Amino acid sequence: MNMPWTLARQTARDAAKPLDATELALPDALGLALASAVRALTSQPTCDTSAMDGYAVAGPGPWTVVGRVAAGDPVPALALRPGEAFGVATGAPVPDGSESVLPVERCSTDGTQLREDHTAPDERGRRNDPTPRRHNGPAPANRHDHPARATGSHQPEPSPPSDRTLRWEADPSGNRAARRDGTPLGSHEASPPDDHHEPPPLGRHIRRRGEDWSAGDELIPAGSLISPAVVGLAAAAGHDTLLAHRRPRVAVIVTGDELLHTGPPRPGRVRDAIGPMLPGLLTRADLIGTTHLRDDASALAEALTSDQADVLVTCGATSVGPADHLRTVLSGLDAEILVSGVACRPGHPMLLAVLPDGRCVVGLPGNPFAALAAVLTLLHPLLDTLGGHTTRPPITAWLGDVPAHPRDTRLIPVTRSGNTAVPVGHDRPGSLWGAALADALAVVPPGHQGGEVELLA
Ligand SMILES: Nc1nc2c(c(=O)[nH]1)N[C@H]1C(S)=C(S)[C@@H](COP(=O)(O)OP(=O)(O)OC[C@H]3O[C@@H](n4cnc5c(N)ncnc54)[C@H](O)[C@@H]3O)O[C@H]1N2
Numbered sequence: 001m002n003m004p005w006t007l008a009r010q011t012a013r014d015a016a017k018p019l020d021a022t023e024l025a026l027p028d029a030l031g032l033a034l035a036s037a038v039r040a041l042t043s044q045p046t047c048d049t050s051a052m053d054g055y056a057v058a059g060p061g062p063w064t065v066v067g068r069v070a071a072g073d074p075v076p077a078l079a080l081r082p083g084e085a086f087g088v089a090t091g092a093p094v095p096d097g098s099e100s101v102l103p104v105e106r107c108s109t110d111g112t113q114l115r116e117d118h119t120a121p122d123e124r125g126r127r128n129d130p131t132p133r134r135h136n137g138p139a140p141a142n143r144h145d146h147p148a149r150a151t152g153s154h155q156p157e158p159s160p161p162s163d164r165t166l167r168w169e170a171d172p173s174g175n176r177a178a179r180r181d182g183t184p185l186g187s188h189e190a191s192p193p194d195d196h197h198e199p200p201p202l203g204r205h206i207r208r209r210g211e212d213w214s215a216g217d218e219l220i221p222a223g224s225l226i227s228p229a230v231v232g233l234a235a236a237a238g239h240d241t242l243l244a245h246r247r248p249r250v251a252v253i254v255t256g257d258e259l260l261h262t263g264p265p266r267p268g269r270v271r272d273a274i275g276p277m278l279p280g281l282l283t284r285a286d287l288i289g290t291t292h293l294r295d296d297a298s299a300l301a302e303a304l305t306s307d308q309a310d311v312l313v314t315c316g317a318t319s320v321g322p323a324d325h326l327r328t329v330l331s332g333l334d335a336e337i338l339v340s341g342v343a344c345r346p347g348h349p350m351l352l353a354v355l356p357d358g359r360c361v362v363g364l365p366g367n368p369f370a371a372l373a374a375v376l377t378l379l380h381p382l383l384d385t386l387g388g389h390t391t392r393p394p395i396t397a398w399l400g401d402v403p404a405h406p407r408d409t410r411l412i413p414v415t416r417s418g419n420t421a422v423p424v425g426h427d428r429p430g431s432l433w434g435a436a437l438a439d440a441l442a443v444v445p446p447g448h449q450g451g452e453v454e455l456l457a
């Protein structure tokens with residue numbers, strides 16, 4: 001009795017436990033699965049920073065420029081007061097009291113005095129920002145108060161200023177500039193009357209401390225694939241290493257007296273198509289070797305016992321012909337058979353067993369398209385579990401009323417057009433033509449009459 005397809009896949013997932021985990025340098029962890037969640041070691045940003053090259057300002061303009069800071073500089077030691085401005089570079093810390101940042105291309109200055117140029121288009125291409133909001137209080141102290149965070153909007157990304165001719169008029173040390181007589185610049189009383197434009201919106205172009213995440217936040221859950229972006233994120237969050245599961249080691253055993261490994265097939269002899277296909281299907285494993293065997297039971301038993309792989313993948317010999325020795329050999333090795341035949345087309349003779357020492361054996365049928373079906377049904381779920389991958393999200397698409405089987409699950413090659421799967425045909429068990437033309441195999445459950453289906457890729 002063949003096992004239902006969904007149960008067979010789940011049985012393969014449950015057949016093993018994740019392999020051991022080690023702490024690896026970031027580049028070495030790429031492609032593995034996280035054994036523990038990535039948590040932020042600090043907040044990001046670690047302090048309020050500018051998202052633009054320009055001026056941090058407080059209160060309505062015009063403003064007196066009282067200092068400047070570049071990316072990489074420490075947080076300025078002073079607090080901005082209303083009517084004061086501070087030159088900032090993108091990514092540089094802004095002084096306490098900063099309420100917004102004016103991009104340099106939106107500013108004009110006559111020396112010490114800074115004004116917003118309301119005739120220059122802002123980064124959204126608008127002129128003379130009509131935003132009516134006003135305030136007099138201090139800037140928000142943490143990310144929970146931050147308008148962008150609270151509304152889910154995001155700060156516009158900076159664009160390089162087109163005009164870098166503005167020069168800072170204040171003390172380049174970052175200290176507050178002073179008049180020649182020693183009295184500080186920048187009080188409201190000292191400023192000439194402003195024009196009647198609204199002040200810049202509170203918080204604009206300031207990335208607030210902790211706006212992206214706070215120290216201790218879980219950024220990526222355990223079991224996730226360590227992608228290039230995960231590596232970059234981990235670095236940004238302060239990590240030098242990641243705890244990752246090791247990849248499963250796989251040995252392949254290709255059986256068949258009739259197989260050729262070079263040159264054109266001829267009557268009675270076929271080219272091995274499965275051996276060359278498998279390395280590309282083992283992206284989450286280490287292929288430690290491929291052995292070619294004649295149809296010989298003792299040679300197969302020897303290959304299954306002598307190998308040090310975590311998983312042994314056999315090709316062919318799953319059926320009931322005189323040369324199909326796999327089941328007999330596994331029985332002789334006291335293997336526990338977990339799956340012996342699956343209600344699916346193609347690939348129903350596929351097999352999954354566990355040897356007494358815990359290594360798993362996946363039996364792929366000899367027909368090449370059936371072998372691919374078995375890889376996707378049994379081998380990939382097993383490798384995911386061994387490698388610690390637990391977060392592979394299902395991909396689905398809409399599939400029309402293709403001929404379904406009354407009892408068995410069909411796996412058919414499809415291409416995707418938008419969210420629709422389109423069968424490509426050429427799907428006989430002995431032929432990889434359809435699969436080679438396809439983006440994925442659609443899982444067509446028994447009795448399917450059109451609707452959403454899962455795609456295996
Ligand atoms: N009496 C029955 N016969 C068969 C049944 C059955 O239920 N009862 N099932 C059929 C199905 S379905 C499949 S699939 C195959 C599975 O056969 P095996 O896994 O035992 O494989 P072989 O008999 O060695 O080969 C089958 C077929 O595939 C070709 N082959 C084998 N290896 C390769 C390879 N590496 N590359 C390309 N082609 C390969 C082989 O030449 C045969 O043509 O059993 C059916 N029979």
Ligand code: MOO
Nearest residue numbers: 346347348370429
């Ligand atoms: O599973 Mo077999 O490939 O249907 O012929």
